[in-house]
Amino acid sequence: MEKINNLGIGVIGCGTRMSEVVKQLLKVNPENKIIGVYDPSEKSVEKFLNKFGKEIIVYENYLDLLRNKEINWILIGSINSAHKNQIIDSLKFEKNVFSEKPIAISEEECLEIKKEFDSKNLNFLISYPLRYSPHYLEIKKMIDSGKIGEI
8 A cells, every 4th residue: 555655646626625635635744746636617726726836737637637647646526427437547547546425426337446446456545524524523422422312
């Protein structure tokens, strides 16, 4: 498993959630580098560049981003219906993948992703942010303690 060190990162879908993921990756290791970004929203791209640096390459489409050989990890935070193709294409370009959930919108799409992943020696991570989000952990603690009654 590749360490979270010295990553060359490409971002597909750079809204608020993915900006937080990038912030954490840079906090873990400032040597991690955001190399490129693709998002159909110019407003989202502009906010992302203002936060993380104007030197980040902005791509017109995600396939061009995937062709960049400096990128070894792809972070996917795009619209749900686009995840399957973006994940499979990322794997075909030999990129490790971190994707927001859901990874696909049908069982068939999940099986297509699995087939491609099984043919590679890459990392594939799915984000489950509610499992570690501080406010949800506090709610869970309150439920477990009986503070809000029986559910």
